[in-house]
Amino acid sequence: MFGGVAFMINGHMCCGVTKTDLVLRLAPDEVITALGRPHTRPMDFTGRPMKSMIFVNAHGSHSNQTLREWVESAFAFVRKLPPKKPAVKGPKRS
Secondary structure, eight states: OTEEEEEEETTTEEEEETTTTTEEEEHHHHHHTTTTSTTEEETTSSSSSHHHHHHHHEGGOSSHHHHHHHHHHHHHHHHSSOOOOOOOSSSOOO
């Protein structure tokens, strides 16, 4: 996924790593606060920012405690989302 490693919860991306950046899915109100912190930026690898997704560079997750806080924030948001239904592949058969 997006050229890195992603961790999924109930079909939703929670967090991951691409190159040296941590990727997080946060609650919309948390994104605004998170982007005010150093070493963060909107996740925009498609050319436009993705809602609820941010990048944190290596300096922003330099300690185990900081990394744990970021991941726990993402986990707390994603576990509240309803599980995604698996995609149906191919035509339906009767």
